[in-house]
Amino acid sequence: MTLSDHDYRTLAEFRYALRRFLSLSETAARSAGLTPRQHQALLAIKGADGAAPIGLGDLAERLALHHNSMVELADRLADSGLVSRIPDSTDRRRVRLALTPAGEEKLAALSAIHLEELRRMRPVLQRLIDRLT
Secondary structure (H helix, E strand, O other): OOOOHHHHHHHHHHHHHHHHHHHHHHHHHHHOOOOHHHHHHHHHHHOOOOOOOEEHHHHHHHHOOOHHHHHHHHHHHHHOOOEEEEEOOOOOOOEEEEEOHHHHHHHHHHHHHHHHHHHHHHHHHHHHHHOOO
16 A cells, blocks of 8 residues: 555644544543543443443453453552442452442543543544545
8 A cells, every 4th residue: 555645644633633632631630630541441431331330351451451450450440439349240250340429420520521622623533534535
């Protein structure tokens, strides 16, 4: 595949837009007293598909973490009162995580900031995506 200067400019601008969004996200998380990874975990827990709370293994996959790192992150979130651990009903060795009311509140405040930024960025992102066609 041969890439044009236009392709490189589009990729560079898209990467820049993503980096700006991630920078805002990291700053917002820290301002809320969370690490960016803790914020990502809360969002993944809340956004998990399925009727049952998300398991540690699935959450580790969503965050691209090794299981032992996920356990440490879950410990910190539970110790700070943002998540609760729920034993799996079919396998007692497994643990599932759910947001506590405090976790829900913190995530809602952060998510509002993120959605507003995405709405603000929408024209730029749409323009970049349109340039791919």
